[in-house]
Amino acid sequence: MIVVGVDGLRPGVLAVEWAAREAVVRAVPLRLVNVVPAWCLHDGPTGAVADIGAWMRNGGKSALAEAAAAARRVVGTVAVETSLLGGDPRRELIEVSEDADLLVVGDSGMGALRGLLVGSVALGVAGHAHCDVVVVRASAAGPRPEVVVGVDGSAAQTAVLDFAFREAAVRDAELRAVTAWNWRDPLGGPEASERALAEALAGRREIFPDVRVRTEVVEGSPVDVLRHAAAQAGLLVVGSRGRGVLAGMVLGSVSQALLHVAPCPLVVVRGR
Incomplete structure (x- = not known):
């Protein structure tokens, strides 16, 4: 299985497209993961806080749906699973990497700060994942295979x-x-x-x-x-x-x- 961290940003979409091609080559399924703060997935907050939680959940679901569509546009035969998880993106991706052949992320990472060349998520998972990690940069791959x-x-x-x-x-x-x-x-x-x-x-x-x-x-x-x-x-x-x-x-x-x-x-x- 190939796991992809999805954040709705362009590098994340490129990561999904790259991973979809790789999944077909390896004949393995694709799991798309988006991570929101854990409190967004639990009942309890009311008022404005509840509205924010719903907005973040919906944003995560929308990012996953768009990522799945992007994967199928690239390779229509790829098997795609989506997961909305709660917690710290680095920790959650490292945990799901335990069962993965490959973990793929974009270079912006989920929640990367503006001005950073590479996101904190990409740095974190590259140093701690249980499997090999691919970081797909916003710049396109070279023309040579x-x-x-x-x-x-x-x-x-x-x-x-x-x-x-x-x-x-x-x-x-x-x-x-x-x-x-x-x-x-x-x-x-x-x-x-x-x-x-x-x-x-x-x-x-x-x-x-x-x-x-x-x-x-x-x-x-x-x-x-x-x-x-x-x-x-x-x-x-x-x-x-x-x-x-x-x-x-x-x-x-x-x-x-x-x-x-x-x-x-x-x-x-x-x-x-």
Whole structure:
């Protein structure tokens, strides 16, 4: 099942459309979730407060109906379920992600503050969800059916590459595996990075023989290198915690920065 956070804003609609296509590719149902304050779903308040609660409930139901219609416009065969939940959007989405294969949100998030590059909901679920998370930015995906994956030699690299190869296979897309390096890199210079990248990809080339793979080792910061590499791509895949992340951090600095600047839908692979 793919769960989508619905907020009625344009990035949220784009997230629904992206998730609908993905649900058909994966042959799984789509669950659309809107979250309102918990008190809106309970009887008790009267007068103006009750009117506000009814307005928020109706707004949530309307956003869900519009999202379901958008999903069916994109892919008429997708199975769609809608849920209106009460509570904190981050907490509720994290809870429903326990039973999901993928959690998809827009970059504005539900209740995002004006001026933020990415909403607090997107940041929150990317760091705590029980499944992999996709953040769909308001900017359209690139024209090429290409999947870009960041390879960093971290412990999470296996899950990241597995996800990227599977996505490239089902999309019939080229996979572009990118490693960034600089002179302070403990793995060594570009030659050592190239060897490490080749070793990371070796076994998967046999498992996915039809996936076209292109490799790049580029000098620079991982954020800048991956942002540039994904400028025309359809999907960018990274791990939730990179190499050398500080103990206690729930989201690595690279994945956190890319939530703000990725030029295409960003997958943060969390694993189970």
